[in-house]
Amino acid sequence: MVRTLTGKDGGPLAWILEAGPASYVIALFKGRYLVQYHWGSRMEPGLDGLAAISAPLEGFGAAQDLTDKSYGMHRLPQEYPWPQGGDFRSPALCAGILPGGQPAMDFAYRRHSIVPGLPEWGGLPLPHGAKDDGPLLHLEIELKDDVSGLAIVLLYLPLPGSGVIVRAARLENRGKRDLKLDRAYSFSIDLPPMAAGLDLLASDGGWARERVLERRRLGPGRVELESRKGVSGHGSSPCAILARPDASEDHGEVWAAALMYSGDWVLSIERSEEGGFRLQGGLHPELFSRTLLPGQAFHTPAVILAHSGDGLAGLSCGLHRFARHNVMPAAWAEKERPVLLNSWEAAYFDYNEGDLVEIARGAADLGAELFVLDDGWFGKRNDDRTSLGDWEHNPAKLPQGLAGLADKVHALGLQFGLWIEPEMASRESDFYRAHPDWVLSLDGRELSEGRNQLILDLGRPEVRAELESRIAGLLASARIDYVKWDMNRPFSRAGSPGCPQGEARHRYVLGLYELARKLTAAFPGILFEGCAAGGARLDYGVLSFFPQFWLSDNTDPVWRAPMQDTASLFFPPQAIAAHLSASPNHQTGRVTSLASRSRVAMAGVYGLELDPRRLPPGEAAAVRADIAWYIRHRGTIQLGDSWRPLAPEDDGNWTHLCVSKDRREAVFLWMRPGAIANVGPERARLPGLSPDAHYAISSPDLPLFGSRVFTGAELRVRGFEFEVPPGPDPRALAFELSATDAEQGW
């Protein structure tokens, strides 16, 4: 819902965007400047409130309008600030008039329009509407600086079904001189002063140590979250959460911003001298600039803005709905994902067709539904030094080609999936020898390699056209049901001949989106999984094309569980692949119980990353039972709502709760990461259940627990207790809950 509130003279006073439980209100100050009036719980602004907006100049302010010296921009909560105009906080835009670079500024309101549907956005992905959103409307507000001729068109799109507001900006050179954009953020928002302060939830990390989350109170100055790696990064998705200090999993006020972008990004949070908080971000300004010639326009990536008054779970449940229904390709939103076995940790590069068929047979015997052939099947690739780009099967390994293997896998009752890394070329490849000038490079400098590979220049149409035809040919050459699209190195020395340096990396991302858009449209039946050396590219940009991700190469459950929790703040379990691997773990070397590896994997899209032939005695039966249990509950896990419900005592145990949409079924997963002696019963609280329903709880891991009945209210508020029998560490349990007519017994 989008509305304009008009004043007595018929001119606009404010714009009101409503999305589910959230409102976003933009006011027009002095008929000129856009002011952030409210972003939070649903409310209707009153005329008196809007009329009372003031920004007294005194206290070291600088008047911009000498006919009215009553206000200073440094106190106005702004929607898209610029520098040199008396707002001394960080700007959203740094643009200059060429030559010389005199700043574009003084952007004043010009016009607005409320338009049905969605605009085309310069090749960048935008969310799409879903059934629950009703007919979509978007608002465009135009600001202009007459001296430079630069116009800013701010896009606002509320999505009522998920409570999300989408923003973006389009910058248009309407003047006669060339302009240079050195910073063109997607958005900026000023939250009001909060006496108790505000917490930032953000993560960092690296390969196999993705997404280590920290919560800290914001102090003086500006905090920047970012990636300069050319991809959104292992440390963090391009996302940030702000929380009132008292906000928790199921209580309190929280805000989130997530860029719909897959390249270099920045999000910053600045505490102002008034105690308010400026949240803003977009393309990383150190790695982006753009010259805008007269008549040209530039679109920024979109940003997703979400608010909840019901804590982190309220926020993430809305974002999960958004990710599924407004971002991922519509055909995959309600589809349960198959249980797969991936060959990587089973065989690495060392296999032939016979081995693969045996591994696939083992997978089928365990109850898996899809066999994925990972790296090593093409060119001369027996290690990671060669052949990327040569997307032809290696006849020494696959004498009957991909089609022959795919048929054998299908004959076992499994779907067939394939690993590719289309954005890269090995120096040691026929493809690179034929096109040595198709890789990202800087004039006159040595190429740089990461994992022995070079990055193809997807910004160039001829490179994309060749890749599209090769990959389309490959995907059509066998019965392929799934593709793991990998990307295994960060950007460095990344330039493109003839392309201004500040534009090359962004053009790459646009090229990637175009390639992904075309290939996913050409093969709508293929399930694409995004991967970048584990989890270096998890973002709503890629999610528009690939409906699931590989979160990390680290499958050690003690590491994996918190990584999954961090990812689950923004992405639903249906989009997060989680595999049971062998012990000791191949990345950390840690020995862990089968139960812990399997229960943690059950919180996402369950899969196997092991050789079934090498399962220790007795484990095959347990894995088979786990897969059958998972498939029985997969609808609840993948398509329901999920919580990270901390135990009442915050005892350090990992917990994950999934509740079906009708609230009649639930799955609760629990793990104690460390060993402990002399411990009493554990207790877990399960928010998210229907308070009035009765639930029968049982666990495949605790035969003596039997089936116990509790009210939803008791489980939500007090929780339930269970004793954990001795066994290999980490101890981990799965519970299933089902609404029942039976009452609690005495």
Ligand code: GLA
């Ligand atoms: C990356 C992926 C792994 C695997 C290898 C293959 O590291 O994250 O899962 O596919 O590449 O080379």
